[in-house]
Amino acid sequence: MNRAGEREYRARAAPWRSVPAAVRRGGARETRDENAQGVRLRHGERGGRVSVVGPRSQTHVLDNPALASLTGPHARFAERRGRALRYPVDVSPWLALPDEPEERDWADLAALAGTGVEVPLNGYCGDVPEDWEITFHVGGVQLVDDGLAAAPDPEAVRLGPADVPEMLDLVARTQPGPFLPRTVEMGAYLGIRREGALVAMAGERLRPPGWTEISAVCTDARVRGQGLASRLILAVAHGIRERGDTPFLHTSARNTNAIRLYESLGFRLRRTTSFLAARAPERLSDGRAAVPVG
CATH class of the missing domain: 3.40.630.30 (Gcn5-related N-acetyltransferase (GNAT))
Structure with missing residues (x-):
């Protein structure tokens, strides 16, 4: 997602944006959304590692619907780098990671999205690397x-x-x-x-x-x-x-x-699920600049 795409996404996604209240517990800041039902965002003391704690197993195609779409009926839209995929920025803001992403997958997602870009991670439950900044989160439901x-x-x-x-x-x-x-x-x-x-x-x-x-x-x-x-x-x-x-x-x-x-x-x-986004790092973990891949 390039800068223009990010602005477009943020404008269209505005109704979902919600920043839950934060409370301090034992020196770390924990952000909760009462509607997330078991999902919580935990910010380290130094703003480092962020974890989205929730169910980890992906056993149904609807648990990772964007990935299933982009590798299935919507494969014609898929823009890919490694195992990270996205829709074109003028089609949909949805991006997709594997069910259990590794460090390389996050680096590919950062390169695919672009330097410092806010990336929607809707429905994701798992660890978010320390160099990614959680920017918003709101509880959601799937029916x-x-x-x-x-x-x-x-x-x-x-x-x-x-x-x-x-x-x-x-x-x-x-x-x-x-x-x-x-x-x-x-x-x-x-x-x-x-x-x-x-x-x-x-x-x-x-x-x-x-x-x-x-x-x-x-x-x-x-x-x-x-x-x-x-x-x-x-x-x-x-x-x-x-x-x-x-x-x-x-x-x-x-x-x-x-x-x-x-x-x-x-x-x-x-x-229950979540709508959340995180800002990609300015540089990849191996020191390379994050360059958008078309």
Whole structure:
């Protein structure tokens, strides 16, 4: 992710940014998010080693969905250095590490991202090297289809590249999470128009084998309360099921209204997770400058 890409990511990712309160324990500073449910960020006395403590075993494809996507159905998007992968910066901010990254993997991720760049590490639970600075963290949840009444919607229209300016405008006004100029290429996006204007949308993002993430669910404030988001979620889910995949999604653990909506539609909680980011070091551990790799 280059500097321009970092600025774009930070602008689009703003709704997820949350800095939990810090408390001091025995000389070390521990940062907690009450919604992380077992995940904690521990900062050493000298600001050195940082650990994200949580479940370490990766036994399901949804435990590392970005990696599964970039090595599977979304391999065409993958930019790679060693075992570190990412989407192009105008497609998605998601990057991916192996389930149990080694020192070389972190160096490759730093080189792939760029010098001093803030790197999203969404869903990662494990040790973060001491030369990486945790910049934000918020608890999240992952929910999966458990009986959705998925169905097409007669008012929903397929959105494509020509609709991107309107989609970006709707995202800027509603803040559903990261959405970039080429995010629409990740899967099918559906929208609802009123008097010609795009007022609601939802679509597909990550695609681990056998699964598809529903994302960018948003509704203009003028038409909220009409059930448009629910209708679009079910319509997108219908398309996902039609090709044999199972829908899933992520949201902030603090977004209780959205969680209640998703559960009422037929999603169930699969796991708690986290949205976090860390700043890549200025230099790699072997002394080389971190140079972005295109």
